[in-house]
Amino acid sequence: MINKIVSSPAEAVADIFDGALIMISGFGEAGSPIELIHALIDQGAKNLTIVSNNTGSGHVGLAALIEHKRVKKMICSFPRTANSTVFPDLYSKGEIELELVPQGTLAERIRAGGAGIPAFFTPSSVNTPLADGKELREFEGVPYVMEFGIKADFSLVKCEAADRYGNLIYNKTARNFGPIMCTAAETTIVQAKRLVELGDIDPECVVTPGIFVKKVVGVNNPADESQLIADERNYPWN
Amino acid sequence: MINKIVSSPAEAVADIFDGALIMISGFGEAGSPIELIHALIDQGAKNLTIVSNNTGSGHVGLAALIEHKRVKKMICSFPRTANSTVFPDLYSKGEIELELVPQGTLAERIRAGGAGIPAFFTPSSVNTPLADGKELREFEGVPYVMEFGIKADFSLVKCEAADRYGNLIYNKTARNFGPIMCTAAETTIVQAKRLVELGDIDPECVVTPGIFVKKVVGVNNPADESQLIADERNYPWN
Amino acid sequence: MELNENNIGWSREEMAQKVALDIPDGAYVNLGIGMPELVADYVPEGREVIYHTENGLLGMGPVPEESEKDPELINAGKKHITAIKGACFFHHADSFTMIRGKHIDICVLGAFQVSVDGDIANWSTGKPGAIPAVGGAMDLVAGVKRIFVITQHNTKDGKSKIVNNCTYPLTGKGVVETIYTDLAIIDVKKDGLFVREMGPNVNFEYLQKHTEVPLIQ
Amino acid sequence: MELNENNIGWSREEMAQKVALDIPDGAYVNLGIGMPELVADYVPEGREVIYHTENGLLGMGPVPEESEKDPELINAGKKHITAIKGACFFHHADSFTMIRGKHIDICVLGAFQVSVDGDIANWSTGKPGAIPAVGGAMDLVAGVKRIFVITQHNTKDGKSKIVNNCTYPLTGKGVVETIYTDLAIIDVKKDGLFVREMGPNVNFEYLQKHTEVPLIQ
Numbered sequence: 001m002i003n004k005i006v007s008s009p010a011e012a013v014a015d016i017f018d019g020a021l022i023m024i025s026g027f028g029e030a031g032s033p034i035e036l037i038h039a040l041i042d043q044g045a046k047n048l049t050i051v052s053n054n055t056g057s058g059h060v061g062l063a064a065l066i067e068h069k070r071v072k073k074m075i076c077s078f079p080r081t082a083n084s085t086v087f088p089d090l091y092s093k094g095e096i097e098l099e100l101v102p103q104g105t106l107a108e109r110i111r112a113g114g115a116g117i118p119a120f121f122t123p124s125s126v127n128t129p130l131a132d133g134k135e136l137r138e139f140e141g142v143p144y145v146m147e148f149g150i151k152a153d154f155s156l157v158k159c160e161a162a163d164r165y166g167n168l169i170y171n172k173t174a175r176n177f178g179p180i181m182c183t184a185a186e187t188t189i190v191q192a193k194r195l196v197e198l199g200d201i202d203p204e205c206v207v208t209p210g211i212f213v214k215k216v217v218g219v220n221n222p223a224d225e226s227q228l229i230a231d232e233r234n235y236p237w238n
Numbered sequence: 239m240i241n242k243i244v245s246s247p248a249e250a251v252a253d254i255f256d257g258a259l260i261m262i263s264g265f266g267e268a269g270s271p272i273e274l275i276h277a278l279i280d281q282g283a284k285n286l287t288i289v290s291n292n293t294g295s296g297h298v299g300l301a302a303l304i305e306h307k308r309v310k311k312m313i314c315s316f317p318r319t320a321n322s323t324v325f326p327d328l329y330s331k332g333e334i335e336l337e338l339v340p341q342g343t344l345a346e347r348i349r350a351g352g353a354g355i356p357a358f359f360t361p362s363s364v365n366t367p368l369a370d371g372k373e374l375r376e377f378e379g380v381p382y383v384m385e386f387g388i389k390a391d392f393s394l395v396k397c398e399a400a401d402r403y404g405n406l407i408y409n410k411t412a413r414n415f416g417p418i419m420c421t422a423a424e425t426t427i428v429q430a431k432r433l434v435e436l437g438d439i440d441p442e443c444v445v446t447p448g449i450f451v452k453k454v455v456g457v458n459n460p461a462d463e464s465q466l467i468a469d470e471r472n473y474p475w476n
Numbered sequence: 477m478e479l480n481e482n483n484i485g486w487s488r489e490e491m492a493q494k495v496a497l498d499i500p501d502g503a504y505v506n507l508g509i510g511m512p513e514l515v516a517d518y519v520p521e522g523r524e525v526i527y528h529t530e531n532g533l534l535g536m537g538p539v540p541e542e543s544e545k546d547p548e549l550i551n552a553g554k555k556h557i558t559a560i561k562g563a564c565f566f567h568h569a570d571s572f573t574m575i576r577g578k579h580i581d582i583c584v585l586g587a588f589q590v591s592v593d594g595d596i597a598n599w600s601t602g603k604p605g606a607i608p609a610v611g612g613a614m615d616l617v618a619g620v621k622r623i624f625v626i627t628q629h630n631t632k633d634g635k636s637k638i639v640n641n642c643t644y645p646l647t648g649k650g651v652v653e654t655i656y657t658d659l660a661i662i663d664v665k666k667d668g669l670f671v672r673e674m675g676p677n678v679n680f681e682y683l684q685k686h687t688e689v690p691l692i693q
Numbered sequence: 694m695e696l697n698e699n700n701i702g703w704s705r706e707e708m709a710q711k712v713a714l715d716i717p718d719g720a721y722v723n724l725g726i727g728m729p730e731l732v733a734d735y736v737p738e739g740r741e742v743i744y745h746t747e748n749g750l751l752g753m754g755p756v757p758e759e760s761e762k763d764p765e766l767i768n769a770g771k772k773h774i775t776a777i778k779g780a781c782f783f784h785h786a787d788s789f790t791m792i793r794g795k796h797i798d799i800c801v802l803g804a805f806q807v808s809v810d811g812d813i814a815n816w817s818t819g820k821p822g823a824i825p826a827v828g829g830a831m832d833l834v835a836g837v838k839r840i841f842v843i844t845q846h847n848t849k850d851g852k853s854k855i856v857n858n859c860t861y862p863l864t865g866k867g868v869v870e871t872i873y874t875d876l877a878i879i880d881v882k883k884d885g886l887f888v889r890e891m892g893p894n895v896n897f898e899y900l901q902k903h904t905e906v907p908l909i910q
């Protein structure tokens with residue numbers, strides 16, 4: 001029998017190893033799997049490379065993971081956000097690496113990694129410093145830059161509802177990078193606000209087919225990151 | 239005001255010009271926009287290049303378009319199907335060209351065309367005759383073949399329901415090539431079994447966002463291709 | 477099934493059953509058109525297997541009753557099917573993301589020829605004038621993690637389908653893991669073709685006599 | 694807005710209004726963060742414009758009431774928004790298919806500099822030690838059909854933002870169609886920068902004096 005549901009965030013992230021490449025869903029706080037990230041902080045894996053659009057805010061979630069020096073390198077499009085001080089501080093001290101990728105190229109690289117496409121050409125970033133050192137090529141007289149698919153060891157993703165097969169739906173703009181990150185990891189770990197029965201999700205409306213998911217954990221009342229930041233909370237909890 | 243709904247298949251296909259590259263949705267009869275194809279036969283455009291997974295069956299729909307000598311070239315993965323005699327006959331007489339593309343590569347080329355990706359690398363067809371003459375390249379020691387995105391002048395697509403913005407949902411496995419073909423054409427023309435009000439389609443369940451669609455026509459009772467073939471019908475109607 | 481006339485070897489159904497035994501619980505499986513489709517009937521008790529059909533469905537169920545047939549619910553062979561509870565529909569690019577991206581565990585395919593190196597030819601006989609048609613075969617062999625071939629051991633005119641080098645145009649190179657024929661189950665390994673099991677009333681001598689390539693017992 | 698102290702030129706709201714007048718009925722529009730967001734408030738009566746936000750929504754509506762704010766319904770600037778009737782949600786790869794695939798009609802962006810050739814620099818001041826952050830800007834300028842820039846004509850210390858060559862790192866080359874400043878609306882054409890309209894109490898001499906590049910009237 002197929003049952004991808006595990007009982008706790010701790011169990012879900014237990015196998016993550018030092019040096020892993022991990023994709024983390026979310027655009028700002030929307031879609032950020034904060035309970036899985038906190039479980040990863042507790043778990044202790046270090047020397048991680050993280051692919052995520054931002055670098056977290058305040059001292060919780062992704063920012064806390066970075067603050068605890070578990071992250072060697074960030075691959076992201078926008079490492080500055082409101083209330084984001086942890087990454088900028090470490091970066092300016094030279095204590096964390098940054099690979100800056102245009103947001104659409106980041107999305108396409110993740111999608112390509114999941115789809116078995118090792119490389120593709122895109123017009124984005126041509127004639128800019130972000131194309132420096134990359135292979136350029138013209139198609140029909142227009143220049144493009146070659147970019148590589150990215151694959152992860154693990155993806156940590158937040159969704160709205162999941163069933164035991166790992167079929168997922170998302171909530172509004174919290175969908176963002178989740179569906180493509182699910183496809184691109186060897187092991188995709190999902191936190192779901194609701195666990196539902198097989199068939200409860202309309203087969204026409206499944207966003208992530210279960211084939212892309214390995215483990216699901218129910219987190220009924222996920223933390224509100226903005227609220228934690230307003231309350232000046234730190235993880236581990238102060 | 240945005241209103242993409244037009245009143246008839248004839249009006250929907252009126253602008254299609256001789257020599258156009260047209261994508262036609264469907265996998266076998268599932269998702270084949272038979273009323274739009276028949277309107278295109280009536281309209282008369284010729285010298286067409288058609289991208290579609292198959293070449294039609296019997297003497298209706300895509301097979302009828304081919305039979306009436308409107309098609310110069312087919313780009314498809316599987317030109318033989320049950321009850322498919324029109325294409326094989328013309329092909330064996332050298333009266334129609336064929337570009338044979340593996341199904342997944344066909345899908346990815348269409349998706350790339352719609353996504354602004356001029357070329358990508360895929361492992362499919364490497365070491366086979368379908369990679370002959372194509373650029374090969376190794377990534378991490380594995381050989382891949384370079385394939386190009388395809389863009390169309392028009393896509394003809396069948397869906398289940400549409401609103402005036404052109405948001406679409408599909409029915410079961412009739413979805414197949416429709417969503418990606420919508421993205422890859424300068425002008426996407428859709429026949430919908432149901433026309434619905436804005437908001438009737440759950441924004442979480444829209445499969446094709448309206449931005450990819452130019453014209454929608456309601457066809458409430460689309461023909462059942464299998465039944466037409468069983469009844470030995472020809473288009474124009476015998 | 478001319479080789480079976482003396483009760484030698486397995487029936488088609490038994491071959492399908494042998495394949496089914498090698499599909500683990502929880503596997504995502506794509507079944508080719510024809511004999512591979514039989515495999516779905518023999519999933520051992522207690523195992524849950526999810527079938528992918530490349531035209532956009534994960535969770536293909538059994539053949540429907542006549543009254544429940546929907547022309548918009550078909551498999552890659554364009555036959556009427558059903559969808560199980562927990563199924564989902566998706567478009568072709570997403571479907572081949574599953575295939576090319578190595579998300580499907582097992583694909584069971586028919587073949588014209590399989591070589592000692594695991595090359596497979598199953599899309600074209602290469603005859604001049606024939607209409608070539610490839611479908612998703614090349615994507616499947618390039619992308620699915622494990623490729624099983626189910627086929628009669630010999631052609632109707634008695635030729636070995638297991639060959640030193642495929643003479644038909646290739647579908648993929650070095651991809652086949654195991655060959656299930658009416659005579660034997662044969663694992664394709666780096667150092668040769670290993671016979672794992674032989675069918676009823678088949679001995680190694682008989683099997684080798686019907687095979688172009690030296691087999692290893 | 695130091696140039697406006699003598700009632701010279703347009704206010705931010707008037708600039709946004711000028712941009713809005715140039716957005717045709719039925720357009721799909723992406724608005725950058727900051728001043729571009731004001732444009733949505735000035736869509737002329739009778740026109741229907743659909744706003745795309747690259748984090749996964751087509752059909753962005755106005756700012757919600759405090760009680761209706763949803764942390765999972767935000768725009769690219771991470772502000773709370775609403776979704777109109779007929780909106781739809783999608784993931785990031787699909788969102789940038791819209792952008793890179795030239796499906797979005799117009800993008801309105803802020804800028805540090807725009808060159809006479811339509812080059813735009815709006816993502817990095819290139820200062821050593823600054824944290825570089827690009828977001829979707831490079832994809833937008835590479836993929837959207839028409840790029841409008843809305844910006845103050847001069848920097849706070851009086852330098853021209855319209856330049857012969859951008860000194861800041863580029864976002865894209867030769868992509869800007871029209872520049873909307875507090876002083877003028879300027880079309881970027883192959884043979885130069887054409888002043889289409891000047892703001893209140895701005896004459897050509899004044900405009901040219903505040904612009905590094907020769908303008909064409």
